[in-house]
């Protein structure tokens with residue numbers, strides 16, 4: 617399949633909490649535009665899947681399965697605690713992933 621990531625070059629993720637392998641990016645202050653397909657007389661709206669996002673900033677990265685968010689020290693603190701350790705930057709996320717044992721071979725390669 618074209619565009620399939622070569623697993624030798626890409627970093628893996630394993631959630632420290634549940635072992636999930638998918639990271640999701642949570643954004644705030646984003647403007648979302650969605651096309652409306654149908655509106656009935658009761659005001660019920662059917663949306664198209666067509667959606668665009670504009671602006672916004674990364675609020676955190678987290679495990680898609682359990683919502684465990686990724687911090688520089690790996691410690692899960694409540695979200696209202698100091699946020700300086702919550703990773704919000706892709707470079708920082710890559711650096712954090714490179715430090716994880718399951719990515720050590722890739723760290724040695726580079």
Ligand SMILES: [Zn+2]
Pocket residue numbers: 631632633634635636679680681682683684
């Ligand atoms: Zn998880």
